[in-house]
Amino acid sequence: MSLIKQLFDLSGKTALITGGSRGLGKDMARALAEAGAKIILNGQNPETLATAAAEFSAAGYEVMTLPFDVRNEASVVAAFATLDEQNIAVDILVNNAGIQHRQPMVELSSADWQKVLDTNLTSAFLVGREAAKRMIQRGQGGKIVNIGSLTSDLARATVAPYTAAKGGIKLLTKSMAAEWAKFNIQANAIGPGYMLTEMTQSLADDPTFDGWVKGRTPAERWGLPADLMGTVIFLSSAASAYVNGQILYVDGGMSSVL
Template identity: 40%
Template sequence: MPLEIFDLSGKAAIVTGASSGLGRHAARCLAAAGAKVAIAARRVEPLMELEKQIEACDGRALPLRLDVTDPASVSDCMKAAETELGPISILVNNAGVAVTQAALEVEEGDWDRVVDTNLKGAWLMAQALAEHMIRLGHGGSIINTASVLGLAGAAQIPAYCASKGGLVNLTRALAVEWARHGIRVNALAPGYIETEINRDFLASAAGEALRKRVPLRRFGTPEDLEGALLLLASEASRYITGSVIVIDGGQSAAL
């Protein structure tokens, strides 16, 4: 298979939760592959810096303020992305939050914030992009950032596990329903991936105990997700939909 099949030149993408962590890296990865990228998040200042980084490498980035839990904000984001970048054929649903609390201590507001962001927000973005694609008569790829904790449970993060489990099955449901429109819907399920958000914890004694349970004996890096991301974003995955790609160093296989 020629490597050109992974090229995203001429395509436009939206990455949510692009202000930090995996979303920030995903945006840079898609831009490096040739895509024009709408980088969206609630915090705009970090997006401006990301825009400079992408454009310094001859890429095209469009910073957009976005609250994925707000339908009006989702609609505004889609309209701005289409106006500035043209038809959107790739969505990386990456916006997400977590609250660490024992199940008996989780308050309703915390539960709602996690599930609304991780699951409802992904649904609103996917629905908006599918409507856009169907209206313009083209297909594309929706990539949901799930988690290995959407495939197996863990203590102290019940809302997160529930939201990611729901996202996994939402991925499958949308893949079945939208396939006739040429819209592929897949998910990435990362394990422990080191970012600026969790770096200190993963370097702690508790983190070391987690690392020893990973068969590859290391935590992942954002770069470890690039191959699967480009596969799902590009025409290389033209016959893949409804799939969940686990990227966890063998963690879930050893459970």
């Protein structure tokens, strides 16, 4: 195998993707599987997980499911204990689980605020902590890929809790790098722009919003799930061995222009 192929090859690695049974998480999981990794899909809906796992298996990928609530510390700890019992080591963690809540701040309840922060930010800390503990103990390093957003740097009206959480993801990622780089753990983040998924289809169907996205983005289009595949493979592979604490925006150039 050539050096370049070796750098991006994930054969023999195991990747856990939170929120991996649908949407962008599922597409990133597929990319990692195509690069050779064994896949652990996380989610809370057993039926959705089973359907996704069946698709992966039918495509010839090695896959298992691990249902647990990423917001609940006891659930996260128990999930990793289950992996320990089965002698399964996580080499790559993609902290993808997340939700959105659109509402003006003056109408926002503290409960809705907390739910978004718990799902989008605290979960990355909890799952990242448990994964890193084991990576450090094994002494073989590892990869953590957190999913940020354009709102890791920029704000938009009506999505304050999401913006706060994704801003937190950016600095949580840097904190992970600061503490764990010496153990050969690389922690980086991806900041997707406006991606066309099932969750955003209603926005794309709105002519005004669709026009704003295309007009605001130099690429003049929405991002597609496939646009994240190369990035997640890069940040999960040996090709990014000296990249740490960074957030890579995959946004068609939106964050680069006024």
